[in-house]
Amino acid sequence: MLNLPLLFTLISTILLLYRYVIYPAFVSPLSKIPAAHFTAPVSSVWIRSKRRNGKTGIQSIFAAHKRLGPIVQLSPNELSVASLDGLRQIYTGAFEKTAWYSELANLGVPNLVSMLKNKPHSVRKRMLSHIYSRSYIGSSIDLHDLSRVLIVERLLPVLQKAAESAEPFDAYSLNQALGADFMTSYLFGIGNSTDFIRNVEARKETMQNYRTKTRGLPGKEKASRELDALILSLCESAGTSSQKALSGASSYPVVYSQLSARLSNSESPLPNHINLAVASEMIDHFGAGIESARITLTYIQWELSRDSELQAQLRSELLTIQPLLSLRSEANLPNYGDIDGLPLLEAIVKEIIRVYPPSPALLPRVTPRGGAVIEGYTIPGGIEVGASAHCMHRNPSVFPSPSTFDPFRWLDKDEEKRREMDRWWWGFGSGARMCLGSHFATYMLKVLILAIYSKFQTEIVDDEGIEQEDTFLAGPKGEKLVLTLRKVEAVKE
Numbered sequence: 187m188l189n190l191p192l193l194f195t196l197i198s199t200i201l202l203l204y205r206y207v208i209y210p211a212f213v214s215p216l217s218k219i220p221a222a223h224f225t226a227p228v229s230s231v232w233i234r235s236k237r238r239n240g241k242t243g244i245q246s247i248f249a250a251h252k253r254l255g256p257i258v259q260l261s262p263n264e265l266s267v268a269s270l271d272g273l274r275q276i277y278t279g280a281f282e283k284t285a286w287y288s289e290l291a292n293l294g295v296p297n298l299v300s301m302l303k304n305k306p307h308s309v310r311k312r313m314l315s316h317i318y319s320r321s322y323i324g325s326s327i328d329l330h331d332l333s334r335v336l337i338v339e340r341l342l343p344v345l346q347k348a349a350e351s352a353e354p355f356d357a358y359s360l361n362q363a364l365g366a367d368f369m370t371s372y373l374f375g376i377g378n379s380t381d382f383i384r385n386v387e388a389r390k391e392t393m394q395n396y397r398t399k400t401r402g403l404p405g406k407e408k409a410s411r412e413l414d415a416l417i418l419s420l421c422e423s424a425g426t427s428s429q430k431a432l433s434g435a436s437s438y439p440v441v442y443s444q445l446s447a448r449l450s451n452s453e454s455p456l457p458n459h460i461n462l463a464v465a466s467e468m469i470d471h472f473g474a475g476i477e478s479a480r481i482t483l484t485y486i487q488w489e490l491s492r493d494s495e496l497q498a499q500l501r502s503e504l505l506t507i508q509p510l511l512s513l514r515s516e517a518n519l520p521n522y523g524d525i526d527g528l529p530l531l532e533a534i535v536k537e538i539i540r541v542y543p544p545s546p547a548l549l550p551r552v553t554p555r556g557g558a559v560i561e562g563y564t565i566p567g568g569i570e571v572g573a574s575a576h577c578m579h580r581n582p583s584v585f586p587s588p589s590t591f592d593p594f595r596w597l598d599k600d601e602e603k604r605r606e607m608d609r610w611w612w613g614f615g616s617g618a619r620m621c622l623g624s625h626f627a628t629y630m631l632k633v634l635i636l637a638i639y640s641k642f643q644t645e646i647v648d649d650e651g652i653e654q655e656d657t658f659l660a661g662p663k664g665e666k667l668v669l670t671l672r673k674v675e676a677v678k679e
Contacts, residue, residue: 210262215564219265222250222258230261240401241656242547244576251577257561264570266548267560268577270609275560276571277617280304281551284570292466293414295459298622299470308618310467313448317440320625324522328438329629332371332379334519337637340367340383342511345642349671354647357487358667361479363389368630369475373468374424377437380416392416396476400659417469421461442468471623477544478627481661483634485542486534488652488667489591491644496534496593501674503530504640511640525632533596535631539575539613541591546576547658549615578612585610643672 210217210227223232236243247266250258256269267276275281283302291300298314301307316322323329341364348355363382366389371379382389398409424439425446445467449460490497507520507528525531550572557567565571580588584606585595598604614624621627638644651664 215566216259216262216265216569219257219259219563220250220254222247222254222260222266226259226261228262230264233260233264240658242658244546244548244574244656247548247574248577248580255561257563263568264550265560265565265572266577267571267573268581269561269573272560272571272573273578273612273616275558276551276573277549277615277619279558280554281558281571282554283619284550284552286550290470292469293462295462295466297463297466297470304618309452311618311622313445313452314441314467314622317444318622318624318626323625323629324526326440328375328440329372330519330522332376333368333633335376336364336367336371336383337519337633338511340381341634341637342641344383345638345671346673349642349673352670352672354668354670356666357644357669358480358484358662358665359389359393361483361487362393362476364483364634365476365479365630366392366472368479369472370420372626373439373441373471374420375437375439375442378420378423378439380420393476396473400473414465414469417472418465421465421468441471474621474623474627475630477659477661478623478630479634481542481544481659482535482538482627482631484662484667485654486538486631486635487638487644487669488646488649489538490534490639491646491669494643497639497643500530500534500635501639501643503528504636507636507640511637519633520636522629522633525636526629528632529597530593531632531635533593534635535628536596536611536613537591537593540579540585540611541589542654542660543575543579543613544660545658546574546654546660548572548574573612575612578610581610641674643674644669645672 206228214227217227221227225232233243233246236246247258247260250260251266251268256272257265257267259265267273282304285302287300288296288302289300291297296306298307298310301310317326344360360383363380366380366382373379380388380392382392392413395409395412397403398405399413403409421442424442442464445464446460449463490500507524509518509520511519550570553565553567553569553571555567558565560571579585582588596604596607614621614627646668647670648666648668649664650666652662652667654660655663
C-alpha cells in the first residue's frame with residue numbers, strides 16, 4: 187500500500203527543490219548570467235550580507251564585474267550592469283523605479299525622486315525643467331543676485347576672517363552650510379533662505395537633524411519633524427514673497443513660485459494637497475543641495491589641498507575672469523558663461539565626480555513586463571536591474587588608472603578618447619530620470635571654487651576618515667575636512 191503522506195512529502199520536496207534551486211540555477215534565463223557569488227542564483231543572503239548597516243555593497247559588486255564582465259547576478263531577482271548597452275536599455279527605456287524609492291517621499295506625498303511610475307514623474311519634471319535648465323541657470327538674474335549676496339556678503343568675510351586668524355576650520359561643515367544656503371535661496375528667495383554660513387549654531391542643529399534622518403539613527407522621527415517644520419516655514423515665507431511677483435528681484439522664490447503656479451493649474455484637487463506636494467519637493471531639493479556641496483566640494487578641496495601645483499594652475503585660470511572678486515559690498519560676480527568656459531575648472535569638477543560620485547550605489551529599476559535583452563542576455567519581466575556610477579567610472583579601458591584623480595585626462599587632445607569618457611561618465615544619471623538639478627549643482631560648485639581659490643590657498647590640517655563611505659549618498663567616513671586658509675595677494679583690493 188502506498189504511503190500517501192510520504193509520497194506527498196516527496197513530491198512537495200521535489201517541487202520545492204525544482205522551484206527554488208534547480209530552476210533558478212540551471213533552467214531560468216538568468217542562470218546563463220555570471221553569478222557574483224555561487225549562492226546568488228538561489229539566495230539573496232550574499233548581497234544582503236554586503237548591505238548590512240546601511241551599506242550598498244558597491245565594492246563587492248565592482249569586484250564581481252572585474253572578474254565576470256559587464257553583467258552579473260547578485261541574487262535570484264537582482265542584476266548589476268556596467269556597460270553602455272545597459273545604461274541605454276535601463277535608463278532610457280520603459281524600466282520603472284523599484285518600490286524602495288517610495289520610502290523617499292516626504293510628508294506622505296510623492297516627489298520626483300520617489301515617484302515610481304514614469305508618467306507622473308514626466309508630468310512633474312516638465313513643471314520644473316525650465317528653471318533648472320542650463321540656459322536658465324546661466325542667464326538667471328535671480329541666481330546671479332543671490333549668488334552675489336551669498337558669496338560677497340556672507341562667505342568671503344567668513345573666509346577672510348579664517349585666513350587672518352590662521353585658525354583651522356572644518357571645511358566639510360561649511361560646505362554643508364553653503365549647499366543649504368544656495369539651495370534655499372534658489373527655492374525660496376534670498377530673503378527667506380537659511381543663513382548657515384554665518385549662523386553656526388543653527389547650522390549644527392539642522393545638520394544634526396539631517397544626519398539623523400538620512401542615516402535612520404535614533405531620534406529619526408523627531409529630526410524629520412523638525413526638518414519638515416523648517417521647510418514648511420520657508421514655504422510659508424516664500425508664499426508671501428511670491429505674491430509680490432517681483433520678477434528679477436533677488437528675493438524672488440524661483441522654484442517655489444514655479445511649482446506652486448504649475449500645480450495650481452494642474453488637476454490637483456485640493457489646495458492643501460498642492461501645498462504638501464510643493465513642500466515635499468522642496469524638502470528633497472534642500473537635501474540635494476546639501477549633498478552636492480558636502481560631498482563634491484569637500485573632495486575638490488581635499489584634492490586641491492594635496493596638490494599645490496594644481497591649485498596654482500587653477501588659480502591662474504580663475505584670475506583670467508573679470509571682474510575679479512572683491513570684499514567690497516558693491517562688488518559683482520563675473521558672468522557665469524565665462525566661468526563655465528574654463529577648461530581646467532570643468533575638468534576638475536568632472537574628475538572629482540568621476541572618482542567620488544555623490545551616489546556611487548546601484549540605481550535599481552524593474553524590467554518591464556515583456557522583459558528585455560541586455561548584453562545578449564534575456565531578462566524576464568519584474569527583475570531588478572541597475573547600474574552604478576562607481577562601476578561605470580572605473581572601466582580601465584576607458585579611464586586608465588581609474589582610481590587616480592587626474593583632471594588632465596579630460597584635457598587630452600584626442601577628441602575620440604574624450605568622447606568615449608563622456609559616454610561612460612554617469613555622474614548625474616541619464617535618461618528622463620537623470621538628476622534635475624545637475625546644472626544648478628555644477629553652477630554652485632564652480633562659483634564657489636572661484637570664490638575660494640581665486641583669493642585663498644588651502645592646506646590640510648586633518649583629513650582622517652576622508653575615504654568615501656559605502657552608502658547611497660557617500661561622503662567622507664570621518665565627516666570632516668579641517669583646513670587652513672592663506673590669503674593670496676593676486677591683485678590689490
